[in-house]
Structure formats: structure tokens, C-alpha cells
Amino acid sequence: MDPLASTPPRNLWRRHDFQLLLGGRLISQLGDQLQSLALPLLVVALTGSSTQAGIVLGLQTVVYLVFGLVAGALVDHWDRKTTMIWCEIGRGSLTATVPIAAASGVLGMPQLYAIAVLNGVLSTLFGAANSSALPNIVTKTDLPSALGAIGAMSNTVRIVGASVAGVAYALGRMVPFAFNAVSFLASAAALRAIRADFQQERATATASPRRLLADIGHGQSWLWRKPVIRTLALLDAGDSLRYGAGYLLIIMLAQDLHANPTQVGIVFTGAAIGALLGSLLVPVLTRRFPLGTLSITMLWVEALTFPFYALAPTWWLLLVVAFAESVVSPVYNVALDSYRLSVTPDALRGRVTSAIDTLTSGAAAIGTIASGALIALLGAPTLTLVLSGWLTFLALTATLSRTVRTASATD
Incomplete structure (x- = not known):
């Protein structure tokens, strides 16, 4: 018998920890979607170059391919919850520098390239810790329902997000970046409030090269x-x-x-x-x-x-x-x-x-x-x-x- 189907799943929506995990994830995803439309438009507005816009968008994928295996090993050493919280704080802080620099009149491509690389590193660490932690927040029996619920809500945000992103950018070029910075901090707060352990107890060791x-x-x-x-x-x-x-x-x-x-x-x-x-x-x-x-x-x-x-x-x-x-x-x-x-x-x-x-x-x-x-x-x-x-x-x-x-x- 399939170990995931041995007992019917319980109601995940009544679980405080899962609600916090899902809520933080969704608001952060909405912020990411707003920024994913605004970023290439901003680069084109600054440079007039679609090539540079493509490079900025592709940097996160490149970082993931280069850093992904290392990130997986690191989050198996580090405390996953602490890692995820600091990654969200870091991404929020980096994103907040875009509207701050724009308001100061000093926003340029070197800053956007640096943010893309650093956010790529933090996103890779966060993703590795996030997927590894889920079985410790819900039971193995509940994993399909939990992943299905996350997928359903994510796809809902995906459907609605495109039109919301256009409206946000129309309100002002920096509105999506400001919203995304706040969404990262909201996600960090939600993670901090989760009571469950994100990993099982194990001996720690120095993560040397x-x-x-x-x-x-x-x-x-x-x-x-x-x-x-x-x-x-x-x-x-x-x-x-x-x-x-x-x-x-x-x-x-x-x-x-x-x-x-x-x-x-x-x-x-x-x-x-x-x-x-x-x-x-x-x-x-x-x-x-x-x-x-x-x-x-x-x-x-x-x-x-x-x-x-x-x-x-x-x-x-x-x-x-x-x-x-x-x-x-x-x-x-x-x-x-x-x-x-x-x-x-x-x-x-x-x-x-x-x-x-x-x-x-x-x-x-x-x-x-x-x-x-x-x-x-x-x-x-x-x-x-x-x-x-x-x-x-x-x-x-x-x-x-x-x-x-x-x-x-x-x-």
C-alpha cells in the first residue's frame, strides 16, 4: 500500500502552523509576481535595452544552477527556520533599496545586477529550506493535501497577479518593489510565529568546504x-x-x-x-x-x-x-x-x-x-x-x- 494513502488526510485549514506557512508564502509570491513584471519594465526604462532586461531576469536562474547543490547541503546543516527568516529579511532589505535609490536619484544598473545575484542566493537557500521543512510541519499522510493546497493557492495568485501587477506598476514604478519588500517582512513574521520545529534533532557540524x-x-x-x-x-x-x-x-x-x-x-x-x-x-x-x-x-x-x-x-x-x-x-x-x-x-x-x-x-x-x-x-x-x-x-x-x-x- 502507498504510505501516503494509508489514512485519510485531516483538515489542514484548521492547523495554525500550516495557515501561517501558507499565508506568508502567498503574500510573498504576490509580491514576487508584481516585481517580476515591474523589473524588466524598469530596466528597459533605465537603459532602453531588452537584452539587459533579459540578463537581469536570467541571473537568478544562473545563480540557482551554480549555487543550488551547495544551498541544499547548507540548509541540512543550519537551522531551517532561522535560515528562512533571515533569507526573507535579507530579500526584503535588498528589494527596499530599489525605491530608496530611485527616490534619491541614484538608481542604476550595477545596483539592480547586484540585487539580482544576492536575491538569487537568498532565494535558493530559502527554497531548499522551505521544501525540506514541510514534512515536519504537516504529517506524511497530509503531504499530498498540503502540497495540493499550496499549488492551488499559488495558481490562484498566478491568475490574479498579472492584472494586479499591471495596476501596481501603473500607480508608480516603485510601487511593486515597495510592496514586495513589505511582503518579505510579512513572510518572515509568519515564519517566526510558527510553533513547529522545521527539522528533526541531529548533531551539528561545521560546514567547511x-x-x-x-x-x-x-x-x-x-x-x-x-x-x-x-x-x-x-x-x-x-x-x-x-x-x-x-x-x-x-x-x-x-x-x-x-x-x-x-x-x-x-x-x-x-x-x-x-x-x-x-x-x-x-x-x-x-x-x-x-x-x-x-x-x-x-x-x-x-x-x-x-x-x-x-x-x-x-x-x-x-x-x-x-x-x-x-x-x-x-x-x-x-x-x-x-x-x-x-x-x-x-x-x-x-x-x-x-x-x-x-x-x-x-x-x-x-x-x-x-x-x-x-x-x-x-x-x-x-x-x-x-x-x-x-x-x-x-x-x-x-x-x-x-x-x-x-x-x-x-x-
Whole structure:
């Protein structure tokens, strides 16, 4: 029997600690979304260069890929709650320097580049500690429901956030940055009020460079010995490669159908609504179906749905395809994350989570970087069919893998 489905989940919404964790996360995410729109617009206003805007946005991903494994090892040594609180205070303080510098007339690109790098470091540490701490705040049985609730609320913020971001920036260029700075401090206060321990008791050791390298190797060695997690992580990285290429691809397909920017935005809103629906279905489906079944089903739904991006004759049918394709991913992601968090020892969670996230983020970054050249070389419709073939290959690999087919209980 699946260890995550042995007993029905209890009502998470009555748990004070989970309410605080979710509330702080959501207000911080809303602040991030406001800033994600304002930052490139601000860079373009300062420099007139879309290239510099892209560099600033890409720095956080680069930092994550370089620093992710180290961050995972560090949060397995450090107190996770304290780490998360100081990361939020640090990010809030850094973000607050933008409106302060703007008001003083000294805001420039060196400051924005420095903030992007430092925020990337703090965000990487925070993310590693956050995902590792969740199983200590809710029970293993409640993990799917907790992750599903977080996903549902995050997707709701994602749907609403785009329009709110536009309004905030219209009120003033610095309004999104000021809001985000406050949101980080609110998140830190919520974390401080949580009573649960964020990690199990264990002996502490000095995180020297040699010890960190040894710990990173230990975490990856443990991960490699777990065939279910290892195989699904590799499949997930393959899917992330397609996902990274898909963003620009869908934009180009929509433009080929003469969609205006508002209509392109609506297509991605449809994807967000599909992801929200999937998040709401998580508790039922993860209790009813084993991980292997969900994994194989998700890959086949993506493989069979993706070609319709190239076949859609109007932009609103692109929206339908985006909606349908996006429903399955949250269910699979929650099932996989719940399983991984439940079987990974608490002392290794930071390293294992960071290793997998670095793998999938790196694959997505490669897909994003390569998509422009591939679209120019092959054309958007042809690349869509190539990626559909790639998804079919991944689905067949999962279907033929006994490790994936039988994944449900223990490694």
C-alpha cells in the first residue's frame, strides 16, 4: 500500500502552523509576481535595452544552477527556520533599496545586477529550506493535501497577479518593489510565529568546504540508490526540457495566428486555470491512484495533447490546448514530491531536493535558451511536432520501465 494513502488526510485549514506557512508564502509570491513584471519594465526604462532586461531576469536562474547543490547541503546543516527568516529579511532589505535609490536619484544598473545575484542566493537557500521543512510541519499522510493546497493557492495568485501587477506598476514604478519588500517582512513574521520545529534533532557540524563537498556527494549517492526517485527525476528533467522550450514556442504560434499581446496573455491564463484545476484534484487522485500510474498518465496526456498546439487554427483553441495540457502536471508533481519528501531522511532533504531541482531547472534553462534558435531553424509548427515526438519517447520510456509502473510504496 502507498504510505501516503494509508489514512485519510485531516483538515489542514484548521492547523495554525500550516495557515501561517501558507499565508506568508502567498503574500510573498504576490509580491514576487508584481516585481517580476515591474523589473524588466524598469530596466528597459533605465537603459532602453531588452537584452539587459533579459540578463537581469536570467541571473537568478544562473545563480540557482551554480549555487543550488551547495544551498541544499547548507540548509541540512543550519537551522531551517532561522535560515528562512533571515533569507526573507535579507530579500526584503535588498528589494527596499530599489525605491530608496530611485527616490534619491541614484538608481542604476550595477545596483539592480547586484540585487539580482544576492536575491538569487537568498532565494535558493530559502527554497531548499522551505521544501525540506514541510514534512515536519504537516504529517506524511497530509503531504499530498498540503502540497495540493499550496499549488492551488499559488495558481490562484498566478491568475490574479498579472492584472494586479499591471495596476501596481501603473500607480508608480516603485510601487511593486515597495510592496514586495513589505511582503518579505510579512513572510518572515509568519515564519517566526510558527510553533513547529522545521527539522528533526541531529548533531551539528561545521560546514567547511571539504565537509560540504562530502555532504553533496553523500546526498547524490543516496539519490542514485533510489531507483524510483532517480528514474522519475530523469524523466522529469526530460519533460522540463520541453517545458522550457514551450513558453516561447506558444508565443510564436499565437503570433502566427495574429493574436495580440492581450490574447497571448489569455492563452497563458488558460494554462494557469488548468493548473489550478489540477491542484484542486490532487487530494482525490493521489489517494486513489499510485505514483507510477499518475506518472505514466501525465506523460501520455502531454504527448497526445502537445501536437494540437501546431494544429490549432485560432488563438482561442491554443487556450483550450494550454488548459488541457496544464491540468495533469500539478497532480503528478504533487504525487512525486510527496513521495520523495516522505522517503527521504530529514537530514538529507535539502541535498536531495536541491539536486533534483538543479537537474530540472538546468534542463528547462537549456530548453529556453535553445528554443529561439530552433524556432528560427525549423519553424514553430515543426518544432512543436519534434517536441511532441520527444514527449512520446518519454511516455514510452515510462510505460516500459518496471520501476515506474510499480512505483507506489517504497524504493
